[in-house]
Amino acid sequence: MKRRAFLQDGTIALAYALWSILLTAPLVFRMADALPQDLGDPLLNTWILAWETRALVDRPGAFFDAPIFYPHRGTLAYSEPLLGILPFAFSFMLGTGIPALGYNMAFLFSFWIAAMGMARLVRAWGGGRRAAFVAGWLFAAAPYRFAHLMHLQLLYAGWIPMAMAALIRYLRRPTWRRAFDLLLSLLLMTLSSWHLAVFGGIALVLLGLWGLREQHLLRPALKKMALVILLGGLIIGSIAVPYFRVAPELARHRDLRLAQEFAAWPIDGLAAAPILRILGPLTAPFRIPGHTTHEVQLYPGLAPLVMAAIALRASSRGWARALQRMAWVCMGLGAAMALGPRWTIGPIILPGLYAGVATLFPGITLIRAIARWFLLALIGLHGLAGIGLAEAFRSFRRRAIPFALGMLGLGALEAWAVPLPLAPLPRPSALPPVYRWLAQQPGAFAVVELPVFLPLDAGETMRMYAALVHGKPLIIAYSGYIPPDIRELRERLRTFPGREAREALAALRAVGVRYVLVDESKSELQGFSTAGICEVSRDPRFMPVIRMEPYWVFELIEPSRKWGDPPALRSIRIPFGGVAALRGYGVRWLSETEAEVWLEWEAGMQPAGSYSITVQAFDSKKEKIAQHDGPPLHGGYPFLCWQPGERIMDVRRLSAGGLRQARWLGIGIYEWPSLKHLPVPRETDRIGDLVLLPLSEGP
Numbered sequence: 001m002k003r004r005a006f007l008q009d010g011t012i013a014l015a016y017a018l019w020s021i022l023l024t025a026p027l028v029f030r031m032a033d034a035l036p037q038d039l040g041d042p043l044l045n046t047w048i049l050a051w052e053t054r055a056l057v058d059r060p061g062a063f064f065d066a067p068i069f070y071p072h073r074g075t076l077a078y079s080e081p082l083l084g085i086l087p088f089a090f091s092f093m094l095g096t097g098i099p100a101l102g103y104n105m106a107f108l109f110s111f112w113i114a115a116m117g118m119a120r121l122v123r124a125w126g127g128g129r130r131a132a133f134v135a136g137w138l139f140a141a142a143p144y145r146f147a148h149l150m151h152l153q154l155l156y157a158g159w160i161p162m163a164m165a166a167l168i169r170y171l172r173r174p175t176w177r178r179a180f181d182l183l184l185s186l187l188l189m190t191l192s193s194w195h196l197a198v199f200g201g202i203a204l205v206l207l208g209l210w211g212l213r214e215q216h217l218l219r220p221a222l223k224k225m226a227l228v229i230l231l232g233g234l235i236i237g238s239i240a241v242p243y244f245r246v247a248p249e250l251a252r253h254r255d256l257r258l259a260q261e262f263a264a265w266p267i268d269g270l271a272a273a274p275i276l277r278i279l280g281p282l283t284a285p286f287r288i289p290g291h292t293t294h295e296v297q298l299y300p301g302l303a304p305l306v307m308a309a310i311a312l313r314a315s316s317r318g319w320a321r322a323l324q325r326m327a328w329v330c331m332g333l334g335a336a337m338a339l340g341p342r343w344t345i346g347p348i349i350l351p352g353l354y355a356g357v358a359t360l361f362p363g364i365t366l367i368r369a370i371a372r373w374f375l376l377a378l379i380g381l382h383g384l385a386g387i388g389l390a391e392a393f394r395s396f397r398r399r400a401i402p403f404a405l406g407m408l409g410l411g412a413l414e415a416w417a418v419p420l421p422l423a424p425l426p427r428p429s430a431l432p433p434v435y436r437w438l439a440q441q442p443g444a445f446a447v448v449e450l451p452v453f454l455p456l457d458a459g460e461t462m463r464m465y466a467a468l469v470h471g472k473p474l475i476i477a478y479s480g481y482i483p484p485d486i487r488e489l490r491e492r493l494r495t496f497p498g499r500e501a502r503e504a505l506a507a508l509r510a511v512g513v514r515y516v517l518v519d520e521s522k523s524e525l526q527g528f529s530t531a532g533i534c535e536v537s538r539d540p541r542f543m544p545v546i547r548m549e550p551y552w553v554f555e556l557i558e559p560s561r562k563w564g565d566p567p568a569l570r571s572i573r574i575p576f577g578g579v580a581a582l583r584g585y586g587v588r589w590l591s592e593t594e595a596e597v598w599l600e601w602e603a604g605m606q607p608a609g610s611y612s613i614t615v616q617a618f619d620s621k622k623e624k625i626a627q628h629d630g631p632p633l634h635g636g637y638p639f640l641c642w643q644p645g646e647r648i649m650d651v652r653r654l655s656a657g658g659l660r661q662a663r664w665l666g667i668g669i670y671e672w673p674s675l676k677h678l679p680v681p682r683e684t685d686r687i688g689d690l691v692l693l694p695l696s697e698g699p
Contacts, residue, residue: 012133013116016140020111023141025418031104032096034422039458041150043425044478046103047464048082053093053102054468064242067467068477069486070446071511077242078479080153084192085110099468100425107152114158115140117165118382124165124172125319127390130400134407135386138303141415144378147273147297149420153193154372160200160379163189164207168319171211174221179228186232191239195367199376203330210322247366250481254365256341256355263340263354264296264371272299275417295371298338303410304381307388314391324387327380334377340370423458428469434517434548438470445514446473448505451524452490459522475513496525497532506541509556516542521550530640537637544637546630566598566649574691576669577678578604579611579639583647585665585693590653592660599650599667601632603642610672611639614690615652617662622687624666626656666690 021028027036035042048066055063066076088109093102119136123129139158148154163185170178186204190197217225270286272279273294283299286292316324333353341355354373358365367373389407396403438447447470453459460478467474476490492504496518505516518536520528533552537544540559544552569584576582584600597615617626631638632650642648654662668690670677677689685692 008129012119012129012136013112015133016112016115016119016136019115019137019140020108023111023415023417024108024420027104027108027420027422030422032098032101033425033427035100035103035425036107036420036422037150038421039423039425039461040456042103042107042152042423043458043461043465044079045082045152046099046425047461047468048076048079049086049089049102049106050093050099050468051076052082052086053090056090057094067471067473068464068479069483070473070475070513072483072486074242074245075477075479077246078481080193080195080480081191081239081243082153082193083239084159084188084190084196085152085156098427099465100427103152107155110152110155110158111140111145113156113162114142114145117158117160117162118386120165121161121168121323121383122386122390124168125323127320127386128393130404131386131389131393134389134404134411135307135382137408138301138307138385138411139382141301141411142304142378142382143272143276143279143299143301143414144297144374146276146415146417147294149273149275150294154195154375156192157196157199157375157379159185159189159192159196160203161383163200163204164323164383167204167208168211168323170225171208171215171217171221172319174217174224176224179224182225183228183232186228187235190232190236194243195372195375197236198364198367199334199373199379202333202376203326203379206326206329207322210325211319214318214322246481247363249483250366251362254368256358256365258368259354259358259365259370260340260342262295262369262371263342263352264298264338264374265291266339268292268296268298268371269335270299271297273297273417275421276414277416277418278413295369298371298374300378300381301411301414303407303414304385307385307392307407308381310388310392311384314387316387320387320390323383327383327387330380330383331377334373334375334380337373338371338377425465428465431466431469432548432551434546434551434553435466435469437546437548437553438472438515438517441515443514444512446475446508446512447515447517448475448493448508448513449517449519450493450496451519451522451528452476452493453524454490454494457524459519472515473512475508494524497528497536502536502539502542506556509541513556515545516554516556518552518554519550520552533638534641537641547638566600567596569598569600570693572693573602574667574680574684575604576680579669579678580604580642582667582691585667587665587695593657594653594655595659595662597628597652597654597665599632599652601642601648601650603644603646603648605644611669611678612672613650613652614666614668614670615654616666616690617654617656617659617695618664618666618687618692619658619661620663622664622692625658625662626654628652628654663695665693665695667693 035046051066064074064076069075085106088106089102092105093099115136118139119132122132122135145155166182166185170182189200267286270283271292272283274280279299311324336353339352341352341358343350343352354370392403393400449463456478463474464477489504493501495501536542536554541556542554543557545555546553567586567588569586571584572582574582581602581604582599583602586598588596590596612629612631614627614629616624618624632648666687668677680691
């Protein structure tokens with residue numbers, strides 16, 4: 001009997017896994033290089049899971065000090081914890097180094113957990129295996145879930161019925177094993193999302209109160225439960241400390257006015273997510289322009305509504321009765337709270353339930369998008385649907401199989417969103433090379449990337465994703481909460497390359513910012529053309545370091561470092577086409593293996609263009625020892641900023657083991673990307689296309 005039950009349960013679990021893959025197709029074929037929906041919140045959650053994985057392995061003591069909004073600390077607490085989701089992503093992220101793979105595995109598991117959780121709840125109160133299977137199928141395919149595909153933390157609402165099932169099982173037979181199961185379920189639910197902690201906590205308290213009326217517990221069992229609650233509270237409380245620190249600041253910004261902006265309207269109960277292939281077009285008339293967003297697409301599904309109606313005539317007893325009472329309260333409370341603090345009925349405006357509850361419990365305003373309270377109503381609805389399914393199977397008997405197939409088919413049709421929208425995401429190794437260059441730069445420093453995106457563009461989350469490659473803290477980032485000083489800084493940086501933005505950037509050097517990365521391909525950088533590049537390059541606080549299309553990298557420096565004091569220069573005049581003339585050169589030896597080569601250029605009449613300078617060191621046999629290529633950025637500024645007749649100092653660093661043997665310098669200018677060298681006078685000493693200049697002995 002046990003073996004048969006095990007096989008049946010295994011078959012159900014496998015069926016749910018296949019159902020999850022089918023619902024999310026074609027994601028299973030793009031697990032490593034795409035994210036469902038978009039690169040906004042899904043990529044944010046990818047980054048959170050990746051950072052948590054890395055922090056647990058390398059920096060557990062600084063777990064909450066995520067490298068965003070530098071120098072703020074505890075910044076991981078600015079978004080949801082996702083710790084109850086991390087187990088499904090951890091091994092994939094750690095083993096492959098591909099964050100998208102970890103996120104997508106967690107995403108797929110969210111559908112499986114939803115199905116298994118609701119099925120387990122129906123089995124826990126005695127609803128039978130067939131009713132449990134259909135109930136889980138329908139909950140995983142709830143249309144409301146597809147309005148929140150970008151919110152992984154809400155997709156794990158399956159932890160709530162899982163915890164409810166654990167509570168029923170414990171109260172029925174209070175063993176230590178079931179007490180541990182209850183504790184684990186509570187931790188997974190609460191640490192996945194504070195939304196689930198609130199909604200699930202309400203459902204569990206209501207179920208527990210009515211359950212204790214149905215089943216008397218002896219004192220030892222009550223002690224075990226008290227121990228579970230105490231231990232769970234200690235674990236959750238210790239993890240929640242950073243969140244408590246930021247809560248007062250959040251509360252100042254999340255008031256009743258903001259809550260009203262995110263409130264639902266009654267008609268939103270008929271609006272489904274547009275990505276649903278059948279329901280999307282059918283419910284389009286109920287999506288109100290200027291109001292309906294994914295937050296208020298609340299259509300619950302026809303199948304659970306029909307099953308909940310059947311539950312009305314069910315003669316429920318025992319735990320089914322406790323679940324039924326809990327479900328009705330959750331449905332009423334969740335729907336009423338989702339409607340916001342103010343209800344408008346024609347010309348009449350009444351205070352809503354939310355306003356009264358917020359007066360008694362101000363902490364609930366921390367849930368910014370209050371239409372999400374509908375998730376509590378959805379849990380209640382599907383709890384009732386499980387009771388209705390059990391009643392239907394008892395009534396139909398011979399027609400049970402056609403009935404089950406009909407419910408499964410209806411759930412599938414309502415949830416059909418295939419092909420699911422996928423946003424391409426490059427693997428870390430395929431990100432722009434500027435991030436790998438940044439990873440190679442020594443020292444501890446922070447980075448600013450421009451332009452800033454207001455409102456949120458996927459650009460900020462992409463930069464956080466890129467930070468997983470270079471490992472440097474970011475000043476500007478995206479999260480559920482953005483500190484006021486960062487918001488103010490973003491506004492000032494919107495004027496880049498203007499004076500106000502440059503002043504704000506220069507001030508960041510004092511807090512540890514070293515490099516500013518400018519992506520000139522973004523449309524937000526209005527006016528950042530050649531003139532903008534030159535304006536920043538000529539500012540003595542900004543030193544252009546490298547150009548890696550489409551990025552310009554500037555280093556924030558002390559103004560005195562812009563030029564510095566050159567060594568004694570040998571005066572010469574060697575023209576390179578009409579672009580520039582070399583007017584002097586000198587060497588400063590730093591050690592036996594390193595030296596700075598200083599070049600003084602005079603801009604010609606045709607300085608504009610894409611050119612690079614090569615500096616090579618040769619020994620007495622004119623064999624090359626060291627080389628440095630690149631545009632004149634180090635200490636100077638790009639060719640395209642040169643003005644005719646202007647003198648520009650350019651500094652190159654050569655490094656090689658035998659550098660002290662160098663006796664000659666080879667200098668050349670070549671076009672990029674053709675690599676064609678500019679002509680030099682025939683009478684000059686040359687080696688190939690390079691001008692050959694004598695070099696004094698090294699140290």
